[in-house]
Amino acid sequence: MNFSAPELLIVLLVVLLLFGASRLPKLARSMGQASKEFKSGLKEGYKEEPVEGPCPFCAANVPAESKFCPGCGKSAEDIVAEKAKKNQTSS
Numbered sequence: 004m005n006f007s008a009p010e011l012l013i014v015l016l017v018v019l020l021l022f023g024a025s026r027l028p029k030l031a032r033s034m035g036q037a038s039k040e041f042k043s044g045l046k047e048g049y050k051e052e053p054v055e056g057p058c059p060f061c062a063a064n065v066p067a068e069s070k071f072c073p074g075c076g077k078s079a080e081d082i083v084a085e086k087a088k089k090n091q092t093s094s
Contacts, residue, residue, distance in 0.1 A: 052083040059085040 006014075022030055055067035059082065063074025070079050 052087070054079045054082055056086075058082055059089060 019027065053067060054065050054069055056065060057063070058065050058072040058074055058077065060077050061072065061075040063072055065072050065079075065082060071077065072082060
């Protein structure tokens, strides 16, 4: 669905009529703040788990900075996910 210039102009005019000229800057500012808070919330939710220790698949020792298990070749993400799954079931 592509909008051409006249269609965008009509939409902007309708928004201007609905909200008024004095409320549009406040509306735009609040939308910008909401976007910034959403992005910062996404960054806060991510925390990197350490990979080092025994591999849950093959029991080989995996160094901390390794991206793959030297024993079975599983990725670091797979190793961390499996360790988390085992920790949840044991709790």
